Amino acid sequence: MAPADTIAQLQQQQSLLTQALRAMLEGNWCGAPPSVQAFVDALNPALHPTCVPPYRQSDEDAPPEPPPEHYFDPNAEQISQIYNWTCSACSLEWLLRAYDASYGSDIYSNRESCTYDIGYPSNINPTYGLMDGSGAQLRRVFEERTGASTAQGWLTFDQAWSIARAGNGGMCSGGAWYHWCGIRGTDGDTIWISNSAPGYQSVWNNLSRLDWSRLGPFSCVWVLP
Amino acid sequence: MTEEEQAQITQLQVQQSYLTQAMKAALESRWVGEDSVEAWLLAIDPSLQGELQPNPPAYP
Numbered sequence: 001m002a003p004a005d006t007i008a009q010l011q012q013q014q015s016l017l018t019q020a021l022r023a024m025l026e027g028n029w030c031g032a033p034p035s036v037q038a039f040v041d042a043l044n045p046a047l048h049p050t051c052v053p054p055y056r057q058s059d060e061d062a063p064p065e066p067p068p069e070h071y072f073d074p075n076a077e078q079i080s081q082i083y084n085w086t087c088s089a090c091s092l093e094w095l096l097r098a099y100d101a102s103y104g105s106d107i108y109s110n111r112e113s114c115t116y117d118i119g120y121p122s123n124i125n126p127t128y129g130l131m132d133g134s135g136a137q138l139r140r141v142f143e144e145r146t147g148a149s150t151a152q153g154w155l156t157f158d159q160a161w162s163i164a165r166a167g168n169g170g171m172c173s174g175g176a177w178y179h180w181c182g183i184r185g186t187d188g189d190t191i192w193i194s195n196s197a198p199g200y201q202s203v204w205n206n207l208s209r210l211d212w213s214r215l216g217p218f219s220c221v222w223v224l225p
Numbered sequence: 226m227t228e229e230e231q232a233q234i235t236q237l238q239v240q241q242s243y244l245t246q247a248m249k250a251a252l253e254s255r256w257v258g259e260d261s262v263e264a265w266l267l268a269i270d271p272s273l274q275g276e277l278q279p280n281p282p283a284y285p
Contacts, residue, residue, distance in 0.1 A: 003226050007233045014240050018269050021247050025262045027280030054282035 016043050029053035070148045072169045073098045074184040081196040088130035088180040089114045090196035091171045092138045095182050098169055101146040117141045135221040149224040157212040163222045164191045170222030174215035177201055243269045256281035
């Protein structure tokens with residue numbers, strides 16, 4: 001490399017270091033530019049720092065975070081389904097219960113109520129299960145009972161994992177799996193699920209990238225923050 | 226190496242010494258005032274005068 005090029009590179013790095021220092025002084029530690037993390041990434045993309053911001057003087061004056069409008073319990077219990085066509089209703093009832101918005105204390109009775117709310121037999125029935133594989137009716141019932149908003153998409157594994165990681169819960173269904181489950185969150189590099197048919201197609205409590213590939217395409221419904 | 230290149234390297238060396246001083250100040254929790262991160266940043270880039278909005282870490 002010619003001296004002029006080396007100098008130019010050093011000047012650019014010096015500039016990034018200066019900007020990182022400014023970000024430190026101004027309390028912008030993590031996330032998108034202009035943060036310390038972003039400038040360190042620009043200096044050396046191989047470092048991948050785990051950003052742990054310090055408590056800042058501005059945090060002392062900040063009002064306490066309001067409690068979430070809709071509380072989600074990812075550990076809510078799931079029990080096995082009795083009828084083989086009710087996986088979508090079981091998943092929806094679990095998600096409602098995880099949001100403290102189910103019908104009563106008896107899960108089986110809740111599932112029956114859920115089935116009727118989805119729309120028996122036009123939207124869900126013993127012949128086909130849930131008629132609209134995108135989950136539109138599940139979204140409708142969930143939104144009506146909780147007041148929360150949801151979104152839907154046919155997602156890649158990485159997209160679904162990122163959404164699950166956000167921690168608001170959801171549901172998903174694989175086309176080749178022909179089965180709905182709830183989304184609790186993530187567990188390592190897998191999606192942690194609530195499964196009313198544990199073991200079906202060799203899936204218990206986790207969906208791996210390999211499962212996603214062999215059982216897809218997956219439609220996901222997730223709760224917006 | 227040309228004279229201009231030599232001058233650029235000298236400037237980089239000075240800036241690097243200021244950056245090092247600023248890092249030391251950060252480590253010693255001097256974010257504003259004399260011999261602070263803010264002071265050394267202004268020495269590196271005087272155009273930042275009046276632009277900085279310190280929000281330093283709070284110490285117990």
